[in-house]
Amino acid sequence: MSNLGRSRVREDRFYSPPAMRRYNQQQQKHVQQEEQKVQPQRQQEKQQQSESLMSSSSSSVVTTNLDRFMKHTTPIVTAQHFPKTSMKGWRNQDSNYHPYFILGDLWESLKEWSAYGVGVPLVLNESDSVVQYYVPFLSAIQLYVDPSSPLTTTRRPIGESDSDSSRATSSDGSYENNVAKNFNKLMIRSDNLEENEIRNPPGLLIFEYFERALPYHRAPLADKISDLASKFPELKSYRSCDLTQSSWVSVAWYPIYRIPVGPSLQNLDASFLTFHSLSTPLKSVEGDKSSMIEVHDVGISLPIFGLAVYKFKSSDWTQSGIHGAEKVDSLMHSTENWLRSLNAYHPDFVFFKNHDFWR
Template identity: 45%
Template sequence: MGSYFKSCLPSEARPAEAASSSISNLHRFLKHTTPRVSAHVLSKTQVRRTRLQGVRCFEEGFFSLNDLWDSFEEWSAYGVGVPILLDRNESVMQYYVPYLSGIQLYSHSIRYRPRLGDDSGSEMDYRDSNSETSSCDGELERLHDQSTLMLSDTEENVREAETLIFEYFESAPPSLRVPLSEKIKELSARFYGLRNLCSNDLSQSSWLSVAWYPIYRIPTGRTLKDLAACFLTYHSISTLLKDDQSKPLEVHSWHGDHVLLNAFGLTCYKLRGPVWLSAGTIGNSNCSFLQRSSEQWLRHVNVHHPDFEYFKSHYTPVYQGAYKCEMAHPVRKGCRDMKR
């Protein structure tokens, strides 16, 4: 699994990058849209229990899905600003809103489920949105009885030691979608695990795809069609490693009490001209790698991802060491002028 999760991007963006012409605007986009999530440390008892299952946690740490969604809250409401360097050293701040494009959650085991702040070594439990205590074992066992989103009848097709407990793929036109935080609130009302589970509850096959659509820029100025690009980023949401895995996955960067969920895959449309990827800038080769990685990953987990398929169908050849994609759907606000 680790071979799918490689990222050659540095772990954190530096302020100087925004003004440096040696760094591509796509590189800046990936930096500023990387989720930054509060990290938690496992107790010694929890570490031992995890290893008894033949797996371990990277850095003996984990994050909760609830904290992950919280990291998108402000971006969903106001957008996340990405500094874009134009010709003649002119720059603008482009804002993007995240939307949930696709997600799959696989459980590795349902025997032990640590909760935040627990050091007792006893069986762990979670509290749902109604503050009713329930064991995680019961939480995972309930998943197969809730809705068509719980795919218990396809378990025989899932890889050994993994059980698909939840998946969702957005198929509505972008203009009819709601931002990521709002969509998670809607889905978590049907599946409490979206709030209660943690990264070390999930196997390495668990992943998330976020669609990023531009909404406005500051200053507004003239119309810049080259800035109409939209993106899909792919992120791992598991911190489990196999005991025989000598090298940790390179999709998570740990920084004290936070972890960065670096993108291991990328797909785009309306990425054209030298604005995003100009010759000689940092990030060009990584762009092509991430594009291939996302397609390889979807083949590996054997899923149909509607957004990816649409982007891929509008893929065009590489341009100056980069690539550009086109998409026809109109998008909220800033992308409404896109035509089929």
């Protein structure tokens, strides 16, 4: 009987001797005590995670369709860096040189959007997710350089020859002779400008183009740039650090199609003008926050600093009542100030402003 009992014990894989049972009970008790100690901490962590999710959820709620449009139509350009050996003072730890971009890379980054449009995810009727595609067209551009820079004497200042579309800059020196006068005029006029307007001379205008054709007669942005660059090759070779802060480009965005299609498509017939700076500072200056360019790991982004809208339905785009309307008004107002400070007549902006029946 005894041998049989021992045999059964050996055959039972789950049999635990008394000593082992006591050890297991002690271990289990110890685990329970440790669990009780960490339970409050886990509850606190869980509460923090919940609050974090709620915070992120609430922040996503205030993201409007206009915010999404501005985010997805912001160009991101490949960043270029100065070689260390070419920078004076590098050995003296004077390494605050900013990355820059080449204008040709900017146009290249917009080439696919120019051909197929850029998809902007939107939310309609507070629940319907759609992707609206917009195609960009060149609306206007002005390039300014520092007249005291050596680059000014090595680049011939010319412009688009079509007098209906642009104002050509003279290459016979007469334009350069008037730079000082223009500087003085701008400095006098700057006394009456508002706080967010340019207060420094813009520089020497070496190229400008303002589109005047009707939207359905315009060439795609990439094609237009190629056409202009055939007459002014520097339109692709200039670096952002060669240009003054007065250099800018305006892009017109028109809706082309939406996925999925549906009856609410009529709510998305709004068109936009966006304004982007083309200048990056050469070096960091303490306390200077005037740059409108943002540098990221993926490249240099050109945020929208000015905006104009056409056929804009506020309830579909801002979803935040008075606050949303104020944002649009502020952007349009800053754009108008910018153009006025440069004494620039922008046909598209004038049309958008005179027909902005947004509601």
